[in-house]
Amino acid sequence: MHRWHPLLKINTNDNLFLRQLTTQLNFFLNQVQVERF
Incomplete structure (x- = not known):
């Protein structure tokens, strides 16, 4: 099980x-980098 920041309060149902x-x-970030360079 992953360790999440307490403030996020992410449960197993939200993992997907x-x-x-x-x-x-x-x-999206990869696309932006491709367009940039």
């Missing part, structure tokens, strides 16, 4: 959503 959100964010 969080993973998808993180993946989308990383993809």
Whole structure:
């Protein structure tokens, strides 16, 4: 089990959503970097 920051209070039900959100964010950041360079 991952250790989350106490203030986030992320439970196991949110892990999938969080993973998808993180993946989308990383993809977006990668796209921005590609456009930049």
